[in-house]
Amino acid sequence: MTKSADFAVLKARVGAKLRRKQIEDENHIIRERLLRKEMEAAEARAARELAETRGTLLADLERQHAALERATAQEHEAHEALKRAQSQLVQSEKLAALGQMVAGVAHEINNPLSFVVNNVAVLQRDVVAVRELVDLYRQAEASAGTDLQHRLRAAAERIDVDHTLGSLDRLLVRAREGLRRIEQIVTDLRGFARLDEGERNDADLNAGIASTVNIVRGQAAKRNVEIALELGRLPPVSCEAAKINQVILNLIANAIDACSDGGCVTVRTSCEEVGVAIDVIDTGTGIAPDIRGRIFDPFFTTKPIGKGTGLGLSISYGIVQEHGGSIEVDSTPGRGTRFTLRLPLEDARREAPAS
Incomplete structure (x- = not known):
């Protein structure tokens, strides 16, 4: 009877250890599943945040590009208006009307020209900010999952952010140069007519x-x-x-x-x-x-x-x-x-x- 009792106790102990081991294994599996779910949820959140950031970036780029196109159009219109006024000034031999005409040209061009100059300066500042945002976006991309990285890189290639930013820089440089030329022409017109005398x-x-x-x-x-x-x-x-x-x-x-x-x-x-x-x-x-x-x-x-x-x-x-x-x-x-x-x-x- 003693041997049977000892065997029963041993069997019970072994069974208990096996159950504990099984419970531990099950708990480990559950923890791994929870960890995977948490990681998947984190990746999903990161993907959503990156997608939102990309959407915001693209929207900002589109707004800046549209604003630049408007500024360039305004600069072109001002330049064309100035050329027409300058041609009239050169051909005019009516000295009595010269001062009034030049005063009107300088006044009408200087006001919108100031707006365009200020807007282009703001655009240049904003493009720098957008570049910083792109750099942060790329840093965030490096810590994302492999699948998300592939999708982000594919989107970046499709959008060609670097080309867009480079194009904005070149357009802004040309716009600033055009504005500088207009300012010089207005200065020459004012100097020619000596409006203050x-x-x-x-x-x-x-x-x-x-x-x-x-x-x-x-x-x-x-x-x-x-x-x-x-x-x-x-x-x-x-x-x-x-x-x-x-x-x-x-x-x-x-x-x-x-x-x-x-x-x-x-x-x-x-x-x-x-x-x-x-x-x-x-x-x-x-x-x-x-x-x-x-x-x-x-x-x-x-x-x-x-x-x-x-x-x-x-x-x-x-x-x-x-x-x-x-x-x-x-x-x-x-x-x-x-x-x-x-x-x-x-x-x-x-x-x-x-x-």
């Missing part, structure tokens, strides 16, 4: 000439005419700068018209004993001797009908006379023409001191 002041004639030349360079380029500047050191000259700029514009525009394809117009400044001299020299057709004495007469022109009013040189002559200066012309038919504008350093309208 309505009376005589000491003026930097070289700066006014440079702005005027910038305005007509497009007209010269269309005719394949080169403009050369040879600006000497000049003292400030008391004058109405806008009117003197108009005289220079008329002389240069006429010189361009006189040149054939491949011609050259040279604008030269120098200081003389009692004033300054401005030469406008062209390699054009020249002026016949029999009409040279009439070129400053009102309504006299050698241009075809519809190409000129015949008032440009007449108005210019009157302006120079108002400033106590002179205009001289030296021309050789077939070789070119030189107009020399001379202005005194002192305001010729000032009354002489009593003796």
Whole structure:
């Protein structure tokens, strides 16, 4: 009986150990299943978060791209409007309307131009932020599951995020360059018209000439005419700068018209004993001797009908006379023409001191 009892006890103990082992195995399996489920749930959450991040990123990229396209369109429209206004300014010989027209152009272009410049700056800042978001997205991708990595990489290849961001960078650079050019043109227009001055002041004639030349360079380029500047050191000259700029514009525009394809117009400044001299020299057709004495007469022109009013040189002559200066012309038919504008350093309208 003792052996039977011992065997029964041993059998019970073995059975108990086997049951414990079975329970432990079952618990281990349950824990593994729970762990797998937790991992699957975590991967699913990560996939959803990455998908949401990708969706947000793509939406941001689309918004930025659309905003950039709008900014580029606005820049193009402003540039086209400026070119049209500039062409009208170059062709206009009505000095009385010049200041108002340029003031309107500068005002109308400066306001939207400021908006576009600011918007492009914001876009450039936002693209940097989007790049940072893309980098974080890629870092998160590295810790995702293999299947999710494959799907994310496939999506990235399909969307081509790097190309899109690179394209945005290039478009922004071109937009900023276009805006810079527009700002320079507006600056030249304002400098040409001297919008803040309505009376005589000491003026930097070289700066006014440079702005005027910038305005007509497009007209010269269309005719394949080169403009050369040879600006000497000049003292400030008391004058109405806008009117003197108009005289220079008329002389240069006429010189361009006189040149054939491949011609050259040279604008030269120098200081003389009692004033300054401005030469406008062209390699054009020249002026016949029999009409040279009439070129400053009102309504006299050698241009075809519809190409000129015949008032440009007449108005210019009157302006120079108002400033106590002179205009001289030296021309050789077939070789070119030189107009020399001379202005005194002192305001010729000032009354002489009593003796």
